[in-house]
Amino acid sequence: MINVFQPSLGDEEATAVAEVFACNWLGHGPRAKAFEAEFAAHLGADAEQVLFINSCTAGLFLAAELLELGPGDDVVLPSVSFVAAANAVAATGARPVFSDCDPRTLNPTAAHIEAALTPRTKAVIVLHYGGRPGDIAAIAELCRRRDIRLIEDAACAVASTADGRACGTFGDIAVWSFDAMKILVTGDGGALWVRDPTLAARARTLAYHGLEQPSGFTARVSHRWWELNVQAFGHRVIGNDVTAAVGSVQLRRLPEFLARRRAVVDSYDRLLTGAEGIRTPPPLPRGHTSSYYFYWVQLDEAIRDQVAADLLDRDIYTTFRYPTLHRVPAYRSEGPSLPGADEAAESTLLLPLHQALREEEVRTVADELRKAVANRTSGTP
Ligand SMILES: Cc1ncc(COP(=O)(O)O)c(C=O)c1O
16 A cells, blocks of 8 residues: 555664653653754744644644633634644634635635634634645734734644745744654644743643643752642643654654655656646745645546545555535534635545655556546546
8 A cells, every 4th residue: 555644763763762761751851841942943933932742733722722712703714724723713612714725725825814804803723735835924914914813733834934934933823743644753742832932831831730830849849849839720731752752853854854755746746747637736936845745636526536546446545635624514604605625625636745655656656646537537437
């Protein structure tokens, strides 16, 4: 089977984990702190603004809480979003309002976001589809002008930049995912970046039970180190030293991963651009760099699902992200039509893309895709 996503883990990660085992401290400790600082440096951010947490989803829920979203508030997000973003909004009692997106990039433009704003919009959540930076500078400017908070779901944009700036650092809060299928993986894990230092400190408190002080014993904050200074209800969403140790190695290897992913994307572009019935992604705007998490093609809606099934029969796993939320039962709404999102959801197919993909596998995927599209277009089963 040629996987659609796949992590790259090896001896270096195993050694880093063994070192954590040997020192007998598995919880959130020095390695988690080190990984936070390293990831912050990678973003060009201050270490105090970055938290290593146990998933990106937890980060989205924290972000919604930090912005004090609640009943009566609207939050605009593209319908082509991962469901966790809408869940994080809905859990507060606020209302998710879905925007349309560009059918080719699957990212919303500032105009799409603006069209979805309501008088009650308190926040906007945008993702960078498959690591491709969205119209983020313009969306950030729009939010500033309207005094609306901006959350960037940079789950797939671990190394994406727009005009030299890391995706995730344009708004008020951002989240990244290091889950098992991402580029930089820690098993489960994520990062949260908070622009405002006071809010970042609050995030740290909420991420660990609402506890105001550092661990009582190690910090010797009082002679009764077991006492709890809890001023707010909190959660337990911190990362640990085992996963952080893996994260540090993966972050060091990130340039190598990105170079390989870029080479795979270049090969797909070369092999598929201009092929009958297949549309490749539009080129990146000047000044933008992608993490190349997804590579997608767009096919006639009438054959997309059949082509996916044909490829699966040939042991090639393809998929689509993200099924439109305005059509998911929990969020189905009678809102305005979203033609770009609907078109994207019916025509887009993600091809295998990961750093372990060999050149002959890329050629196999491209050949089999071309064959399947030709067969289905001509009506051959
Ligand atoms: C855009 C987006 N946001 C959020 C998430 C959630 O990430 P996690 O699995 O780390 O909770 C994902 C996961 O696939 C994602 O793709």
